Amino acid sequence: MVSTLNQKSTSATARAPDDILMSRVRAGHPAEFRPLYHRHYPAVFAYALTCARTSLDAYELTLQAFTETLQRLIGGERPKDQLAGSLRLQLMDCLRTIAVRKCARDGEGFSSRFREWVADGAPWPLQEREQFTLAWEKSSRETRCLLWHTVLDRDEPLLASRITGIAQPSIEDTRASTLSSLRYGRMALYLGRMDILPECREAIQTLAVQPNYPAPLHHAYACESCYEAYQDIAHLDARLEAHLPGHLLGWWPALEYPVLKASVTSPPSDPPFLERAIQQARTAYDHGTKATGPLAALRTRVGLAIAGFALGATLGAVVTHALLDGHRGNGKAVTSDLIDLQQQHD
Numbered sequence: 001m002v003s004t005l006n007q008k009s010t011s012a013t014a015r016a017p018d019d020i021l022m023s024r025v026r027a028g029h030p031a032e033f034r035p036l037y038h039r040h041y042p043a044v045f046a047y048a049l050t051c052a053r054t055s056l057d058a059y060e061l062t063l064q065a066f067t068e069t070l071q072r073l074i075g076g077e078r079p080k081d082q083l084a085g086s087l088r089l090q091l092m093d094c095l096r097t098i099a100v101r102k103c104a105r106d107g108e109g110f111s112s113r114f115r116e117w118v119a120d121g122a123p124w125p126l127q128e129r130e131q132f133t134l135a136w137e138k139s140s141r142e143t144r145c146l147l148w149h150t151v152l153d154r155d156e157p158l159l160a161s162r163i164t165g166i167a168q169p170s171i172e173d174t175r176a177s178t179l180s181s182l183r184y185g186r187m188a189l190y191l192g193r194m195d196i197l198p199e200c201r202e203a204i205q206t207l208a209v210q211p212n213y214p215a216p217l218h219h220a221y222a223c224e225s226c227y228e229a230y231q232d233i234a235h236l237d238a239r240l241e242a243h244l245p246g247h248l249l250g251w252w253p254a255l256e257y258p259v260l261k262a263s264v265t266s267p268p269s270d271p272p273f274l275e276r277a278i279q280q281a282r283t284a285y286d287h288g289t290k291a292t293g294p295l296a297a298l299r300t301r302v303g304l305a306i307a308g309f310a311l312g313a314t315l316g317a318v319v320t321h322a323l324l325d326g327h328r329g330n331g332k333a334v335t336s337d338l339i340d341l342q343q344q345h346d
């Protein structure tokens with residue numbers, strides 16, 4: 001067991017899809033978390049920037065979200081059903097939970113918009129499209145993972161390929177066929193309604209095959225019942241992008257987030273917190289298999305790693321607060337600067 005746990009990340013590991021790496025982490029191989037950290041860091045840090053006041057505040061939130069998510073994986077916790085299949089969503093959900101909790105205690109490190117949202121009770125967007133969301137929730141974990149990374153979060157094809165395990169040349173075709181399946185799922189939900197009229201059924205069935213056919217199109221625009229279903233079916237990718245992130249995460253600054261994500265690069269090396277968490281989880285696993293059971297020991301050790309990180313980050317915040325304030329608009333600089341600073345404090 002020790003020899004496999006001591007393996008460093010290999011190129012094969014770096015190419016493994018998210019679900020395989022997450023399974024390995026759950027099985028007691030915490031070092032397999034490294035490629036997951038690098039894949040998802042830019043998105044999670046960008047999401048943190050939408051909540052935080054400064055880059056350093058965002059960096060703290062980001063590292064806490066990664067650490068807690070690593071801890072949950074090691075502990076074998078099941079994610080919420082609607083987030084299953086996507087580590088990115090689990091990380092963002094974790095980050096928002098941490099941010100809301102911290103902001104409710106002290107709003108100092110948060111943007112004014114985020115503070116206002118929390119002060120209002122952190123409300124979720126109203127659920128206006130129940131059937132549309134239902135079609136999403138009925139789809140498989142693999143489908144939701146693919147759609148999140150290709151349609152909703154719009155990752156580069158290479159990154160989406162790494163995350164999903166689908167070969168890059170096949171990503172676009174797989175995305176199109178997946179959207180098509182979801183489109184039929186949405187239509188089936190509408191056609192399955194007890195109160196649907198025959199002319200509505202006929203119009204929607206025709207439009208699913210011929211989206212611009214004049215007579216049913218005219219019906220869809222004139223019929224209140226068909227209009228929403230038609231829009232969901234005809235413009236599924238745009239509807240997904242517009243409604244699902246808010247439904248899944250609550251806090252979703254749709255305009256700000258993609259701009260910030262495009263400006264952030266993955267860190268060139270592992271941050272000290274990650275090495276420490278992995279090392280301590282590995283040690284705890286070795287001890288745990290001989291004594292009290294691996295999961296309890298891992299949770300204790302990784303919890304200590306979080307505490308250690310929090311102390312380091314707080315010290316860092318005191319020293320570097322003024323230096324980092326002006327970096328918010330330049331994520332590429334921020335990432336490496338923050339890691340250098342974190343290493344200095346480690």
Ligand SMILES: [Zn+2]
Binds near residue numbers: 200203224
């Ligand atoms: Zn109708």
